[in-house]
Amino acid sequence: MHSDERFNRTVERIASEAFWLRTYQAAINGMRVEAVGLDFFRVSLNALKDARLIRMIRVLEDDSETASFWYLLRCNGPLIDRAARKAGLDLAELKQIAARLRGIRNKTFVHIDKDGVFDPQQYYRDASLTNDKVAKFCDRLWETMKDVYLSVHGKELEHDVYSGEDIKVLARLRDEAESA
16 A cells, blocks of 8 residues: 555546546447437537546646646656556656647637637547547557556455447437337
């Protein structure tokens, strides 16, 4: 058990954020359903992408005033590094992702930059974070934080597993109701 209460609480918080990132990603992956125009599925997909993005920004903010993933690394580098390596999470690549997210955060997603307003999508293009890259990050961060949580708290993190499979069922029910 780590003795620093802030560190321990941050492990809990970042593990929770990682859980929701992985869960949102499962739902996003399950949203591969036919949706024409604006329907619940399209609205939900956009909301999930926004929720995923803000959690990624929150977890990866690299500032001395935040209790983010980087705070955990600064406090106990060997523990975080070991868990990340075990999970296949490349910390150098993660630093690059965090830097790319900063432009999105500061210029269009959280703030509306007066110059960025002319082409807000440019920040997303510059970040080049594909769904596959983000999915890989979500899975590996989740595995990392489960390991860290176990090391710090001496027990496994209790959690449910969401696969997103129910989305196809809901889409089928929608389609059947529309054709009836």
